[in-house]
Amino acid sequence: MECSTVDTTKARFKALPLQFRFLNTGDIEELKLLCKSCFPLDYPHYWFTLITSDCRFYSLAAMLNGKIVGMLVAEVKCKCQVQYEHDSDILASSFGPDTPVAYILSLGVHPLYRRKGIATELFQKLMTEMSTGTTLVKVKAIYLHVLATNLSAIRFYLGLNFQRWRYLKSYYVIDGQFCDGFSYVLYTNGGRPPWSYSELIANTASALQDLQPCKITVRFMSWIISYFTALLPGCPKVVSPTLHKANCRVL
Ligand SMILES: CC(C)(COP(=O)(O)OP(=O)(O)OC[C@H]1O[C@@H](n2cnc3c(N)ncnc32)[C@H](O)[C@@H]1OP(=O)(O)O)[C@@H](O)C(=O)NCCC(=O)NCCS
Structure with missing residues (x-):
């Protein structure tokens, strides 16, 4: 009440x-x-x-x-x-x-x-x-x-x-x-x-799409292969564009 x-x-x-x-x-x-x-x-x-x-x-x-x-x-x-x-x-x-x-x-x-x-x-x-x-x-x-x-x-x-x-x-x-x-x-x-x-x-998916991780892996692997191949006697030397920019010396 x-x-x-x-x-x-x-x-x-x-x-x-x-x-x-x-x-x-x-x-x-x-x-x-x-x-x-x-x-x-x-x-x-x-x-x-x-x-x-x-x-x-x-x-x-x-x-x-x-x-x-x-x-x-x-x-x-x-x-x-x-x-x-x-x-x-x-x-x-x-x-x-x-x-x-x-x-x-x-x-x-x-x-x-x-x-x-x-x-x-x-x-x-x-x-x-x-x-x-x-x-x-x-x-x-x-x-x-x-x-x-x-x-x-x-x-x-x-x-x-x-x-x-x-x-x-x-x-x-x-x-x-x-x-x-x-x-x-x-x-x-x-x-x-x-x-x-x-x-x-959504942002993570779109960022990954932009980065194209598969392509990065392929590019990285091919650089690794080239790098170690270059260490073999008689092969041309390979310089990573990134490392070159940073003024690093590569063998
Ligand atoms: C804040 C203010 C604008 C509220 O004005 P109001 O006309 O009294 O608000 P309402 O009657 O519409 O209140 C709606 C609800 O808000 C809440 N409320 C408002 N004043 C409250 C108080 N003093 N304590 C607890 N709850 C409060 C309650 O839930 C209330 O519902 P209810 O009365 O059914 O419980 C008023 O207190 C005021 O002018 N304060 C000084 C100026 C100020 O602080 N302005 C805001 C600056 S950002």
Whole structure:
């Protein structure tokens, strides 16, 4: 009985009359307050201008009674534009440099409205956008960075089937202190990580095919035979092209 009361309450909370719309420059001051309540670092003013005016960004607001209670900002970029050191290898090598991926720059819900499904709704909107491809291309992976200590966000992303990609030592600087982070990835629209078993087998098979091991063996054997034949008195000397290049002397 108690259980059903809890479930009903939760369902009631989650059925908020939310509305969603894209952010615009008129939202900047309200956004600054929201971000202050959500993140441990201050974003510069130009960041707010950028995310509210540049069409590269998918910047969505969750509105409740005319107030912004949640925001999600994502950027679609090509695989080749992914920050090299940390995330450049999130996709299998079979995906070319122009493959689109999405980076979640920011996701925050006002503290008073958390655990009511608002971030999930915002994320679902992003996913719908990306799988229908109306305003965004069909990205193969969605990735993000999160503070290693931000357990609520990590639980939230794990619940959406994100997988941990990398431990990012001293990735953030907060109040002059280095803090560690993680990157998380969700594969979408047929995207996949490098070196899955099937790719490993396919790559090995294709590498072997390129090397043509049978031919190598035949070539090596014929060189061995020529080499030892040359040692016999009266035969011409044979020099391996490789050894010759390396400036080695052959008898
Ligand atoms: C992380 C954050 C965006 C989640 O927003 P939210 O609207 O509360 O999330 P939802 O209500 O959609 O939660 C969905 C599920 O995520 C998990 N979850 C979310 N917050 C959680 C928490 N504090 N502890 C444990 N699990 C949590 C739960 O499984 C939850 O489902 P449930 O409520 O049915 O158990 C919000 O806590 C936030 O704004 N945090 C500060 C900013 C931040 O850290 N952003 C992410 C930076 S990468």
